[in-house]
Amino acid sequence: MKDYHYTGAVENRFSPYAFNGGTVLAVAGEDFAIVASDTRLSEGYSIHSRDSPKCYKLTDTTVIGCSGFHGDCLTLTKIIDARLKMYKHSNNKTMTSGAIAAMLSTILYSRRFFPYYVYNIIGGLDEEGKGAVYSFDPVGSYQRDTYKAGGSASAMLQPLLDNQIGFKNMEGVQHVPLTREKAVQLVKDVFISAAERDVYTGDALRICIITKEGIKEETIPLRKD
Amino acid sequence: MALSTVLETPGAGFNFDNAARNAALEGLFEGGQTPKPLKTGTTIAGVVFKDGVVLGADTRATSSDVVADKMCAKIHYISPNIYCCGAGTAADTEKTTDILSSNLSIFSLNSGRNPRMVMAVNILQDMLYRYHGQIGANLILGGVDCTGNHLYTVGPYGSVNKVPYLAMGSGDLAALGILEDGFKHDLELEKAKELVRAAIHAGIMSDLGSGNNIDICVITKEGVDYIRPYKESEYKDDRKMKYKYRPGTTAVLTEKVVPLNLEVVQEMVQKMETV
Numbered sequence: 426m427k428d429y430h431y432t433g434a435v436e437n438r439f440s441p442y443a444f445n446g447g448t449v450l451a452v453a454g455e456d457f458a459i460v461a462s463d464t465r466l467s468e469g470y471s472i473h474s475r476d477s478p479k480c481y482k483l484t485d486t487t488v489i490g491c492s493g494f495h496g497d498c499l500t501l502t503k504i505i506d507a508r509l510k511m512y513k514h515s516n517n518k519t520m521t522s523g524a525i526a527a528m529l530s531t532i533l534y535s536r537r538f539f540p541y542y543v544y545n546i547i548g549g550l551d552e553e554g555k556g557a558v559y560s561f562d563p564v565g566s567y568q569r570d571t572y573k574a575g576g577s578a579s580a581m582l583q584p585l586l587d588n589q590i591g592f593k594n595m596e597g598v599q600h601v602p603l604t605r606e607k608a609v610q611l612v613k614d615v616f617i618s619a620a621e622r623d624v625y626t627g628d629a630l631r632i633c634i635i636t637k638e639g640i641k642e643e644t645i646p647l648r649k650d
Numbered sequence: 651m652a653l654s655t656v657l658e659t660p661g662a663g664f665n666f667d668n669a670a671r672n673a674a675l676e677g678l679f680e681g682g683q684t685p686k687p688l689k690t691g692t693t694i695a696g697v698v699f700k701d702g703v704v705l706g707a708d709t710r711a712t713s714s715d716v717v718a719d720k721m722c723a724k725i726h727y728i729s730p731n732i733y734c735c736g737a738g739t740a741a742d743t744e745k746t747t748d749i750l751s752s753n754l755s756i757f758s759l760n761s762g763r764n765p766r767m768v769m770a771v772n773i774l775q776d777m778l779y780r781y782h783g784q785i786g787a788n789l790i791l792g793g794v795d796c797t798g799n800h801l802y803t804v805g806p807y808g809s810v811n812k813v814p815y816l817a818m819g820s821g822d823l824a825a826l827g828i829l830e831d832g833f834k835h836d837l838e839l840e841k842a843k844e845l846v847r848a849a850i851h852a853g854i855m856s857d858l859g860s861g862n863n864i865d866i867c868v869i870t871k872e873g874v875d876y877i878r879p880y881k882e883s884e885y886k887d888d889r890k891m892k893y894k895y896r897p898g899t900t901a902v903l904t905e906k907v908v909p910l911n912l913e914v915v916q917e918m919v920q921k922m923e924t925v
Contacts, residue, residue: 596901614889624858648885650861
């Protein structure tokens with residue numbers, strides 16, 4: 426309502442992107458990794474779906490969480506799946522988490538001038554069986570982390586994880602290593618808090634727990650309003 | 651004897667005194683973006699029933715994508731027989747209804763009567779039209795006066811509609827679906843309350859800008875029943891772990907104690923009359 430009068434030809438540009446909301450989170454432990462995401466797909470103030478999880482299983486030891494523009498998330502995961510198959514057929518072995526992360530970085534940068542509007546976080550086990558988390562930006566910059574939150578409520582979740590997992594800003598607290606049960610409970614609590622204050626996060630929480638036994642999935646309900 | 655006028659007649663024509671100031675202010679902020687006002691992103695609804703009017707509202711206030719207030723009151727008091735639901739910019743709905751309420755109480759005191767709905771609607775329409783849409787207030791007024799039960803809606807540009815049922819806010823389409831399906835003239839009280847509750851509930855579930863609890867206000871000739879909350883949200887946050895910090899967890903880097911030297915200048919004891 427800034428302009429009080431019409432100032433000539435108005436052009437409404439078509440935007441190739443849309444923001445579909447959603448939050449993703451990954452935590453790496455000593456011998457496990459957790460990738461969690463909410464299942465709400467929204468656009469503007471409407472809900473498209475209450476059951477659209479954002480974690481995609483890539484291999485037996487790697488899960489990727491993608492949030493942002495859903496169209497690009499779907500295409501990107503299809504491309505990653507195809508590349509995984511090609512690698513398997515050429516090299517006769519499954520790609521490791523680190524290799525997938527490096528490959529994703531090149532895939533994203535190849536679209537530097539028309540980016541995939543996706544915030545990716547890969548969670549899995551590295552070659553030594555230790556938990557690994559790799560976080561990306563939309564054009565392919567990545568690094569290995571212990572824990573990372575991405576998506577619409579990332580700014581709310583990341584400080585809490587910094588405090589509870591990284592023991593930041595606390596004096597005189599014992600640095601206990603994170604157990605799997607405590608990590609899962611922390612992830613659930615953190616998403617319940619995010620659903621309270623972020624309108625794009627809610628409906629249900631899908632948690633993928635990756636251990637050397639395999640990938641276990643758990644779904645718990647969140648606020649639907 | 652000078653009767654204080656109900657409304658100070660403003661200067662003729664549109665008042666755009668602040669437009670130049672706003673344009674100058676924009677240059678001072680980084681990125682040229684003035685601070686975003688808190689919008690309520692709401693579902694509000696009103697229904698006229700046999701004995702009066704039922705108004706309903708959700709209780710979530712959003713500041714773009716973040717929930718700023720989980721229990722905000724969107725049904726405002728105007729006069730003992732008139733209440734108003736507000737959607738749009740939170741400050742605008744608050745202040746506009748406050749100003750209206752003050753003016754109507756001056757009128758009541760002067761004339762010894764409860765104000766009529768049409769008076770409230772006219773004052774609102776005057777004010778909002780004068781500001782040419784700059785005041786972002788979408789209001790649903792409901793009330794009972796000597797002429798009957800009325801429900802009006804006033805838009806930010808000053809448009810007025812008299813209706814038997816209505817929903818406004820970002821969740822209005824979802825709520826209107828329920829109202830269109832269930833509304834009949836001369837409903838009973840319980841049916842009317844249930845209809846409004848279902849309408850707000852539809853808005854809460856389908857709209858991301860609405861949520862949390864449902865407030866209801868029933869206005870009849872006998873009086874007003876303001877039920878807050880009418881229906882609490884079924885989603886309670888149940889975090890399993892306790893997040894408590896021992897005293898001493900936050901590091902103290904420096905400490906500086908400044909003693910305040912107070913001098914007693916005068917001592918006076920005044921007894922309060924308590925009957």
